[in-house]
Amino acid sequence: MKKLRLLLALLAASLVCAALPAATLAEAQTAADTALARNDLTAYRGWIKFLRFEAETAVARHGADSPQAKEKTDRLADWVQRIAADPQLLGKLRGVQEWAYESPADGSGQPFKLVIPSDYDAARPTPLSVSMHGYSGNHLEHSTGAAPHDGNFEAYVLGRGRGGWYTGLSQADVLHVIDYIEAHWNIDARRIHLGGGSMGGGATFKLGSRYPHRFASGQITCGYTLQEAFGNLTTFPIYATHSDDDPVVPVMHAHSAYHQLREAGNQVIFDRTNGYGHAVWDYADGNARSAVWGPQQVLPLSTEVRHIDFTALDCAAVRGWWAEVAQWGPAPKPARFVLTACPQNLLQADLTNVDALRLRLAESPLDRTQPLQISVNGAVPFTVAAPLPESLVLVRQNNAWTTVAALPADPRRMHTPGGPIQVYDGSPLLIVYGTHGDAATQAALRTAAEAASKTAHSEWAEDAGEKGPDGAYHEQNLYGRLPVKADTAVTEADLKGHNLVLIGTASENAVVARLAAQLPVQFADGKIRCSDGAELPGAGAMLGLVHYNPVDPQRLLFWVAADTAAAYAPGAVVPAFGREYFFGADLYVADTASGALRATRSFDNAWAWTPDRESSPLLPARLASNQALALAVAEATRLETGADFAVAHRLAPLGDTAITTGVTRLADIEPLFYHNGIDVIEVTGAELLAVAPKLAPQDTGWRAWMRLTPALDTTKIDPARRYRIALPMFSVGPLGRATLLAPRVQQRTGLFVDDALLRHFEQL
Numbered sequence: 001m002k003k004l005r006l007l008l009a010l011l012a013a014s015l016v017c018a019a020l021p022a023a024t025l026a027e028a029q030t031a032a033d034t035a036l037a038r039n040d041l042t043a044y045r046g047w048i049k050f051l052r053f054e055a056e057t058a059v060a061r062h063g064a065d066s067p068q069a070k071e072k073t074d075r076l077a078d079w080v081q082r083i084a085a086d087p088q089l090l091g092k093l094r095g096v097q098e099w100a101y102e103s104p105a106d107g108s109g110q111p112f113k114l115v116i117p118s119d120y121d122a123a124r125p126t127p128l129s130v131s132m133h134g135y136s137g138n139h140l141e142h143s144t145g146a147a148p149h150d151g152n153f154e155a156y157v158l159g160r161g162r163g164g165w166y167t168g169l170s171q172a173d174v175l176h177v178i179d180y181i182e183a184h185w186n187i188d189a190r191r192i193h194l195g196g197g198s199m200g201g202g203a204t205f206k207l208g209s210r211y212p213h214r215f216a217s218g219q220i221t222c223g224y225t226l227q228e229a230f231g232n233l234t235t236f237p238i239y240a241t242h243s244d245d246d247p248v249v250p251v252m253h254a255h256s257a258y259h260q261l262r263e264a265g266n267q268v269i270f271d272r273t274n275g276y277g278h279a280v281w282d283y284a285d286g287n288a289r290s291a292v293w294g295p296q297q298v299l300p301l302s303t304e305v306r307h308i309d310f311t312a313l314d315c316a317a318v319r320g321w322w323a324e325v326a327q328w329g330p331a332p333k334p335a336r337f338v339l340t341a342c343p344q345n346l347l348q349a350d351l352t353n354v355d356a357l358r359l360r361l362a363e364s365p366l367d368r369t370q371p372l373q374i375s376v377n378g379a380v381p382f383t384v385a386a387p388l389p390e391s392l393v394l395v396r397q398n399n400a401w402t403t404v405a406a407l408p409a410d411p412r413r414m415h416t417p418g419g420p421i422q423v424y425d426g427s428p429l430l431i432v433y434g435t436h437g438d439a440a441t442q443a444a445l446r447t448a449a450e451a452a453s454k455t456a457h458s459e460w461a462e463d464a465g466e467k468g469p470d471g472a473y474h475e476q477n478l479y480g481r482l483p484v485k486a487d488t489a490v491t492e493a494d495l496k497g498h499n500l501v502l503i504g505t506a507s508e509n510a511v512v513a514r515l516a517a518q519l520p521v522q523f524a525d526g527k528i529r530c531s532d533g534a535e536l537p538g539a540g541a542m543l544g545l546v547h548y549n550p551v552d553p554q555r556l557l558f559w560v561a562a563d564t565a566a567a568y569a570p571g572a573v574v575p576a577f578g579r580e581y582f583f584g585a586d587l588y589v590a591d592t593a594s595g596a597l598r599a600t601r602s603f604d605n606a607w608a609w610t611p612d613r614e615s616s617p618l619l620p621a622r623l624a625s626n627q628a629l630a631l632a633v634a635e636a637t638r639l640e641t642g643a644d645f646a647v648a649h650r651l652a653p654l655g656d657t658a659i660t661t662g663v664t665r666l667a668d669i670e671p672l673f674y675h676n677g678i679d680v681i682e683v684t685g686a687e688l689l690a691v692a693p694k695l696a697p698q699d700t701g702w703r704a705w706m707r708l709t710p711a712l713d714t715t716k717i718d719p720a721r722r723y724r725i726a727l728p729m730f731s732v733g734p735l736g737r738a739t740l741l742a743p744r745v746q747q748r749t750g751l752f753v754d755d756a757l758l759r760h761f762e763q764l
Contacts, residue, residue: 023074023077024064024073025056025059025064025069027077028052028077028080029052029055029056031077031081031084032048032051032052032076032080034084035080035083035084038084038087040087041084043090044090045102045109046101046102046103046110046180047079047083047109048109050100050109050111050479051072051079051109052076053108053109053480054072054075054479055073055076057072058071058072058073059072059073091184093116094116094120094148095115095116095118095148096113096114096146096147096148097113097115097116098113098139099112099113099114101176101177101180103169103173103176103426104176104427105172105424105429105482106428106480106482107483108479108480109479110160110173110177111158112139112156112158112177113140113155114153114154114155114156115146115148115149115154116153116185117149117150117151117152117153118149118150119150119151120153120185122185123186124186125186125187125189125191126151126152126185126187127151127152127153127187127188127192127295128152128153128154128155128181128182128188128191128192128193129192129195130155130157130177130178130193130195131143131154131156131157131195131200132159132166132196132199133156133157133158133159133162133196133197133199133200134197134200134201135162135165135199135474136163136468137162138158138162138468138478139156139157141468142156142197142200143156153185153187155177155178157173157177158173158478158479159174160173160456160477160478160479161455161456161472161474161475161476161477161478162468162472162478163466163475164456164477165199165457165579165580166199166200166202166206167206167421167456167580168424168456168458168578169429169457169482170457171206172425172426173456174203174207175207176426178192178214189299190216190298190299190301191216191295191297191299192215192216193215193216193217193218193294193297194215194218194219195220195294196220196221196223197221197223197280198248198249198278200221200223201220201221201223201224201240201254202226204218204219204220204223205218205220205223205233205257206228208232208233208236208238209228209229209230209232210232210316211319212232212233212234212236212320212321213299213319213320214299216237217236217237217239217294218236218237218238218239219238219239219240219293219294220238221240221241221242221280221281222241222243222246222249222278223240223253223254224733225254225256225257226581226729227581227582227675227676227677227729228257229311229313230257230260231264231338232309232310232311233257233261233266234264234265234307235266235321236266237266237267237268238258238261238268239269239271239289239293239294240254240258240269240270240271241272241280241283241286241287241290242254242270242271242272243274243276243277243279243280243283244272244273244274245276245740245742246277246278247277247278247737247740248277248278249278250733250735250736250737250741250742251742252679252681252732252735252741252742252743253733255742256746256747256748259746259747259748260748269293271283271289271290302322302363302364303363303364305322305364305365306340306341306365307338307339307341308321308322308323308337308338308339308340310323310336310337310338311336311675312325312328312334312335312336312416313334313417313418313674314416314417314418314421314582315413315416315422315425316422316425318335320337321363322359322364323339323357323358323360323364324357324358325337325354325357325414326356326357326393326407327354327355327356327395327414327605328354328355328415328416328417328605329352329353329355330353330355330605331604332417332584332586332610332671333353333584333674334352334353334417334675335352335353335354336352336354337350337351337352337354337357341365341366344373345367345371345373346374346375347359347366347372347374348375349374349376349377350376350378351376355395355396355605356393356394356395356396356407357393357394357395358392358393358394359391359393360391361388361390361391361392362390366388368386368387368388368389368390369386369387369388370386371383371384371385371386372384372386374394374403376394376401379401382402384403389405392404392405393405393407395407411553411554412553412554412607413554413555415548415606415607418546418582419546419577419578419581419582419583419585420458420544420546420558420575420577420578421458421578421579421581422546422556423458423499423557424457424499424578425499427498427499427555428497428498429482429483429498429499429500429501430483430484430498430500430501431449431452431453431483431485431501431503432449432484432487432494432500432501432502432503432509432511433445433448433449433484433485433486433487433503434487434503434504434505434508434509434510434511434512435486435487435508435509436487436507436508436509436510437504437507437508438565440565441508441565443565444565444566445503445508445509445565446486447569447570448568448569448570449503450481450484452501452503452575453481453482453484454476454477454481455476455477457578457579458501458544458558458575458577458578458579459576459579460570460571460572460576461475462570462571463570487504487509487510487511487512488510490510490511495549495551495552496551497552498552499555499557500549500555500556500557500558501560502558502559502560503561503568504561505523505524505561505563506522506523506524507524508561512559512561515550515551519550520532520607520609521559521587523543523561523563525538526538526539528541528589530587530609531609532608532609534601534609534614536589536598536599536663537598537663538589539563540563540564541563541589541590541598542560542567542572542573542574542590542592543559543562543574543587543588543589544558544574544575544588545558545559545586545588546586547586547603547607560574560575562592563592564592566592567592572592573590573653574588574589576652576653577653579653582675584602584671584672584674584754585600585601585671586601586603587601587602590654591655591657591660594655594657595653595655595656596624596654596655596657596658596659596660597654597668598659598664598668599613599663599665600667600668600672601613602671613667616665616666616667617666617761618662618663618664618665618666619664619668619669620661621661623764625656626650626654626655626657627648627650627705627707629669630648630649630650630651631648631709632764633648633651633673634646634647634648634707634709634731635709635760635763635764636756636757636759636761636764637678637726637727637751637753637756638726639756639759639760639763640726640760641678641680641724641726641749641751643680643724643726644723644724644725645712645723645725645726646709646727646728647706647707647708647727647728647731647735648706648707648709649706649728649734650706651672666761669757670754670757670758671754673728675752676728676730676752676754677729677748677749677750677751677752677753678726678727678728678729678749678752679732679746679747679749680724680727680746680747680749681724681727681741681743681746682722682723682725682745682746683722683725683741683743684721684722685717685719685720685721685722685723686719686720688712688723689714689717691738691739691741692717694738694739695707695708695739706734708725728753729753
């Protein structure tokens with residue numbers, strides 16, 4: 001009977017829509033503006049904006065009289081009429097529905113596909129499964145199997161584009177979609193499940209590790225790990241499928257994660273198969289088992305979680321269950337806390353690079369009616385008297401640990417490492433380009449801003465690469481560009497309400513000139529001058545600075561400036577430092593012609609420059625090329641792990657000349673390997689000999705360039721012996737793709753590339 005009523009309602013709605021006269025774009029826009037101004041229709045703002053964008057785009061591309069334009073314009077007009085007539089329409093929708101939320105980053109409507117269960121009852125909490133598509137797909141193309149059903153919600157998210165990599169705004173979109181669905185439907189917060197394939201499988205690892213208190217499970221298809229801290233995933237059950245012959249996402253990309261998580265006691269099912277290549281989503285038996293397993297997983301209550309091991313990499317994800325970093329430690333390194341709620345109300349806390357930790361005691365398993373004993377880093381416990389508050393802050397004061405109700409107020413946001421990608425956290429964002437200088441400079445600044453507006457992260461997109469059927473580049477935003485303003489058009493409200501991307505020097509950009517006295521870097525007269533008196537060569541250079549916004553210190557800015565117009569071209573090296581990864585520095589200086597790194601610098605937790613750069617050794621000229629430096633980095637990981645070999649791969653985004661001789665120091669390259677772990681695999685000599693031709697030195701493009709260190713001498717390899725190979729994080733994929741090795745022994749060592757460089761630099 002319920003299904004019959006639903007079919008009748010849908011039929012009636014379609015008849016009403018069919019009876020409407022065709023609308024012009026102007027008429028549909030006017031109706032949309034009226035609806036957007038209504039306070040009772042705020043839930044529909046994203047959907048209306050998305051439909052309007054599609055209609056306007058169709059008219060611009062195909063002409064107002066084209067079938068494509070008429071279809072999109074009628075769709076906009078029909079939906080606006082339905083919504084305006086029935087503000088409660090959202091609660092009546094059932095089945096498969098494309099929808100959109102309004103992004104706080106840019107005010108755009110960002111789409112997703114939603115399956116609303118046919119038997120949805122607003123009085124009953126309902127599970128939600130979130131699916132993230134792979135590279136080249138979107139929320140529609142990779143969800144063709146979605147169909148009406150009972151029981152649970154399904155959300156198929158976009159993440160800004162076909163190749164957003166679920167970092168920056170791409171990741172923020174996923175979280176905002178979940179927030180939107182939770183705000184408008186009764187979702188069971190303990191049954192929100194993540195899943196995805198390929199790029200979406202990697203995203204499942206990303207979000208599960210960054211927000212472990214939010215998600216009940218992860219169903220991962222040919223996924224991969226990069227900078228994720230595996231300790232964060234110990235309460236995140238995983239069902240994974242992967243084919244040993246996957247040539248796109250090699251099984252090595254995730255094997256060590258599953259192994260380490262199982263060793264830590266986490267629930268991990270690794271349903272490993274062969275013969276499917278990258279298309280392991282066609283693995284019917286594995287899919288069926290995963291489909292049964294998933295709905296059985298339930299997020300534990302926070303009060304049941306007695307052990308937490310959480311590593312924070314940046315400002316957007318600092319919470320692990322009932323604790324969160326309240327103040328980073330002084331080093332530009334990750335912040336880690338390991339907490340155990342022991343018997344007798346003892347809290348054992350091991351803190352690394354954490355100066356203050358907020359404890360949500362009301363959400364913890366600790367007994368607030370009893371005194372609390374706290375032991376930090378193995379020290380003798382101190383006592384907090386009962387009754388305990390709902391929360392308190394564990395803080396280091398005068399080299400001792402104590403607790404306070406709250407930290408002193410600081411108008412500035414907490415400093416964290418992470419690099420430019422932090423500016424793209426989903427907060428309101430504005431790109432500001434300069435309008436001063438000669439004609440070539442003005443044109444270059446405007447072009448840079450347009451390129452910056454096309455991506456979900458700090459990289460300046462080039463109009464190149466793979467495209468979708470709609471002609472949009474995979475690496476670019478699919479529905480709308482980020483807001484851009486000329487410096488002369490920026491208002492006080494703009495400066496106060498946004499994270500900022502500022503393009504141009506103080507002489508080129510009036511906003512930079514206005515803020516110059518409050519920024520810790522000056523760029524003029526061929527010099528880059530830091531506020532502590534340090535100077536760097538600025539001739540032929542581009543800089544990128546991540547700093548709090550002086551006008552609104554709870555927000556961030558990313559300032560990019562160069563001394564030549566040509567440096568502002570799309571694809572510039574400095575903005576690319578915020579494409580996929582977190583980096584440990586706040587200031588980046590590179591040579592504009594070669595792409596070589598000159599220097600990096602970092603702030604401490606008080607936004608003061610760390611003082612250790614000048615005491616760091618200069619890198620020798622023999623390491624100046626990208627290949628030489630990559631081989632040195634690999635050799636450091638081999639020495640660190642005691643392996644027989646290590647894999648070197650080109651260091652992106654640096655140029656063929658990677659460093660600037662006489663300027664670049666060891667401390668400058670350390671932040672490039674921020675939380676880059678080292679894996680070790682074991683293979684037989686026979687396996688090594690079989691793939692030897694693919695490991696031979698050869699001059700190929702940077703994506704394929706890969707070598708072993710020391711160089712492989714096949715005459716000295718014993719086929720029966722087992723060999724250990726060290727893999728820096730960024731070389732796992734290239735080795736797997738080149739060789740299709742699928743070793744049964746692979747371990748994440750707990751060692752990191754930056755530490756290996758420090759320890760073994762003298763031997764490189």
